[in-house]
Amino acid sequence: MQSNYLVGFYFELSFKGQDAAFQEVSGLSKELSVEEVVCGGENRFKYRLPTVSTSQNLVLKRALIPEGSQLVDWCAATIDEGLVNNITTHDVSLSLLSADGTVCVLWTFYNAYPVKYAVSDLKSQENEIVMESIELAYTYFAVSPDTMFGNLFD
Secondary structure (H helix, E strand, O other): OOOOOOOOOOEEEEEOOEEOOOOEEEOOOEEEEEEEEOOOOOOOOOEEEEEEEEEOOEEEEEEOOOOOOHHHHHHHHHHHHOOOOOOOOEEEEEEEEOOOOOEEEEEEEEEEEEEEEEEOOOOOOOOOOOEEEEEEEOOEEEEOOOOHHHHOOO
């Protein structure tokens, strides 16, 4: 019996139409904030009213690539130049793939721009791979309705 459940290790990230291989992607969440309002004369409870939708930064992690990458160049240009020049935003796509490589879920992060770049600690006593981490802020993300995700469990 074959399982239709998706696995979290088979994914690809696309930046400017090119595959940008990463070991780990996190921050895929959004939530609706609420505001508590007290109603005069009613002491038993507070009304909880919806306000705005918020999301976390998208965090990308991979082994440090010694040769240049468009993504790292974009980070350097955005973070190093501060607000001297306009920040260039790009849409970033994340695809979760099935065992045969078919896109099951496609998330698109609109108007993304880098807000943090970091390299893992260097330790002479350990032989770990040096990792780089990139954090992207974005306006919002959407799940593509034309992926086969809805057909997986039919």
